[in-house]
Amino acid sequence: MLSVGDRLPDATLLRMGPDGPEQVRLSDRTAARKVVIFALPGAFTPTCDSAHLPSFIRTKAQYDARGVDEIICISVNDVHVMRYWGEMSGAAAAGITLLADPDASYTRAVGLAYDNPAVGFYNRSRRYALIAEDGVVTAMHLDQPGQCAISTGEALLEEL
Amino acid sequence: MSLTVGNRFPGASLVRMGEDGPETVDLAGYVAGRKVVLFALPGAYTGPCSTVHMPSFVRTAEAFRGKGVDEIICVAVNDPFVLKAWGEATGAAAAGITLLGDAEGKLTHALGMGFSAPHLGLIGRSNRYAVVLEDGVIAHANVDKPGECNISKGEELLAAL
Numbered sequence: 556m557l558s559v560g561d562r563l564p565d566a567t568l569l570r571m572g573p574d575g576p577e578q579v580r581l582s583d584r585t586a587a588r589k590v591v592i593f594a595l596p597g598a599f600t601p602t603c604d605s606a607h608l609p610s611f612i613r614t615k616a617q618y619d620a621r622g623v624d625e626i627i628c629i630s631v632n633d634v635h636v637m638r639y640w641g642e643m644s645g646a647a648a649a650g651i652t653l654l655a656d657p658d659a660s661y662t663r664a665v666g667l668a669y670d671n672p673a674v675g676f677y678n679r680s681r682r683y684a685l686i687a688e689d690g691v692v693t694a695m696h697l698d699q700p701g702q703c704a705i706s707t708g709e710a711l712l713e714e715l
Numbered sequence: 716m717s718l719t720v721g722n723r724f725p726g727a728s729l730v731r732m733g734e735d736g737p738e739t740v741d742l743a744g745y746v747a748g749r750k751v752v753l754f755a756l757p758g759a760y761t762g763p764c765s766t767v768h769m770p771s772f773v774r775t776a777e778a779f780r781g782k783g784v785d786e787i788i789c790v791a792v793n794d795p796f797v798l799k800a801w802g803e804a805t806g807a808a809a810a811g812i813t814l815l816g817d818a819e820g821k822l823t824h825a826l827g828m829g830f831s832a833p834h835l836g837l838i839g840r841s842n843r844y845a846v847v848l849e850d851g852v853i854a855h856a857n858v859d860k861p862g863e864c865n866i867s868k869g870e871e872l873l874a875a876l
Binding site for chain 1 (some may be wrong): 730734736739758759760761762793794795796797799800804816818819833834835836837840
């Protein structure tokens with residue numbers, strides 16, 4: 556399981572570009588930069604919609620002021636769903652980058668995948684937020700299943 | 716298992732958003748003793764699904780009911796949260812179309828309708844088809860070629876009734 560001091564895996568994620576889905580190498584986004592990454596079980600799910608994502612929209616300017624170059628939200632959804640969720644939630648307008656991990660390869664590589672068949676979730680991500688400097692994790696806030704407490708934008712901001 | 720007229724449609728455990736959150740639907744029991752239209756597509760919020768396929772059933776929902784169809788069901792390899800949001804965004808929910816998630820893709824796989832397009836981020840999704848089921852048995856089947864959205868549209872299936 557991903558911990559402080561670990562290097563992020565060199566995963567390939569997807570985002571919606573002007574000409575359709577395009578690949579994003581996580582290492583390209585994190586090398587020589589200070590980046591916040593937060594992950595959640597799924598777009599349009601109640602806690603993610605009402606609490607987790609909005610907490611980073613609220614705190615985006617404070618992260619900017621503390622030298623964070625980019626805030627990235629990762630979820631095991633497809634790039635179409637992520638695009639619409641970003642638009643409808645206001646995350647895209649707030650400057651938050653939404654990256655899709657559709658085959659869960661990144662989420663499994665960091666050891667944070669889980670299943671909840673009762674709600675139709677397979678290989679989804681546990682809820683966490685981290686700070687990475689030059690690709691190395693310097694703070695890791697992993698929430699217990701079912702909670703959205705220490706991985707919020709406000710809680711992670713206290714690390715900076 | 717193929718989508719051939721006269722075959723029994725396979726049973727499956729699907730998920731939908733209920734009043735109190737996600738709930739499981741046993742498809743075989745759900746369609747038993749009824750006349751049901753079921754159509755499947757690659758995914759909520761993807762281009763042709765949002766702009767062509769789903770709207771064709773929103774347009775024709777009343778006409779299907781006029782021909783004795785009890786329910787119109789859309790199946791996609793998505794979770795119930797995404798399907799609920801998409802059902803509201805497309806007008807499908809308002810048109811009375813039921814959205815069921817084949818979240819793990821088991822039904823799609825059993826039908827041999829699965830495909831993956833990793834560069835588009837679509838893994839284990841469903842090709843397009845539309846069927847009429849009478850007491851769980853396939854009475855009409857309009858199966859599109861992969862990548863196409865022609866004969867599985869609402870108007871095309873309606874013409875078969």
